[in-house]
Amino acid sequence: MKHFDEAATRAPLGFERLVPALRTAFAGQAQVPPRHVHGIETAAQDGSSDNVNDVIKGTVLIMPAWSDAGFLGIKTINIFPGNSARGLPGLHATYVLYDARTGVPLALMDGNEITARRTAAASALGASFLARRGARRLLVLGTGRIARMLPAAHASVRPIDEVRVWNHRPEGAEALAAQWRAEGWNAQAATNLEAAVRQADIVSCATLATAPLVRGGWLAPGSHLDLIGSFTPAMREADAHCFAGARTFVDTDEALQKSGDLLDAMAAGTLRAQDVQGTLASLCRAENGTGRANDSERTVFKAVGSALEDLTAATLVWQSRDNP
Template sequence: MKHFDEIATREPLAFARLVPALRAAFAAEAHVPPRHVHNVEMAGGDKGTVLIMPAWSDAGFLGIKTINVFPGNNARGLPGLHAIYVLYDARTGVPLAMMDGNELTARRTAAASALGASFLARTDARRLLVLGTGRIARLLPAAHASVRPIDEVRVWNHRPEGAEALAAQWRAEGFNAQATTDLEAAVRRADIVSCATLATTPLVRGEWLAPGSHLDLIGSFTPGMREADARCFEGARTFIDTAEALQKAGELLDAIAAGTLRADAVQGTLAALCRGERSGRTGSEERTVFKAVGSALEDLTAATLVWQHAGSPSP
């Protein structure tokens, strides 16, 4: 069995390659069972979530990701997310490779965010606001710049020093980036608002969102997590990555309960967009929302790219 560390996993997953690969994968057929979710509670009060995400394709690959999410790690100076990915031969079950699940998760999540924006953000969207400073948030300017003419990036975080450090990193990478402490003003100015946090109380309010803006919610993935309030969905065309989001996303559940969104009014999934079954943005003044909880199909697609990039034979 081959082993791909963080660098080896990252190298084949440039967004110019990964975003189109995800589009093709969502347009095709694959087998993606519902994820297994387990809550971990320790006697000392520490809490976490374990996700087990399998998927397999007719191309002959089977993958299983195990991901541990422990929000309290931030206080320890540790990442809140740890993951490993194992790729198998789907015809025999033979293990082929173990990959860095953290890198795989971050890059495929940012790529899915950009894929959603490629359908839903205005074609001239150039001002990106990022909420969060974690591994996924750091990748969002590069991901969105692969599909939209991003020339201004702002970042907000509940710890301002973290936002300042990330803005400096992005400037070193060539982005026109600044940190902000005025979240309302930054949201009102942005063409794309992308949230990549583990928030449990809403950060973005619907009345702040400008006409024609695109709200991208990719951080929360359980009913107890939410990055936006119910009014964000009022009057907006809402899309989801998979049907599972309607059971797992706290923002959607809140909006449905508040009456600002009906489940049957959700416009469609990424697969429907990629297959051309649903249209994306229909006007420059339209507000759009994309809510993602993540899909094992994205992991399998990224892992397959890593495997193929190494010159490994297909199963």
């Protein structure tokens, strides 16, 4: 079994290659069973807490997918939001690629890199249908691994030339903005979230928030709201008013059961399940036209992630093994 470390996993997954690959994958056919979700609770017995009765909580996702191309992939992803207090990433993942015809393991890949890159690429794929063609001002909420990739991902589909970043820890936003400037981006940290949302063409949320960050009244006409951080009913990044009067799309139908953002909006009556306009698959197959109807409407894209995206990325990595 071949091993692809972080650098080897990253190398073939440039967004100019990955975004079109996802578009082709969503337009095609693959088997993607529902993910397995397990809550984890362990006692804090490692000195991380002064209270021996404290419990550390996490979530484990197991995400399989396979296709007629002959590949089977299974991702295991562990999410521990409390890791930020330990100076650790909140997400750790591994990906194993198999021969779908024999079950023989082919490769172990860096699941963190696959997850971050396919999530940012799916965000950009959604924006390629739903953001205005001239959208150039991007606001990113969050400073994690996925958030860091969003300017490059969105710039592969839209003429992004101004980037702002907001984080609940201002020093984190300042540090990421400085990193982006060093990479050549026109980037600044945003201290006033409301003002930054009002000025943005695309608002992309990549956080592990459990309470709404973006308010519907802040979103400008013609803006595109991209929600890619939350993936359970307990997580949410946008309030229910963000969906009122907006054309809403999801990555997969599973989002209607898994997204706290959508569940809140449906409970509040600002969104009905039947009002969701389509999925990435229907957009990529041109079943719902081009997505955005005009430059003045607001659009929302809600993603909870799909194992099809992981399999697509892993396939690119595997196919590049002899021809990087």
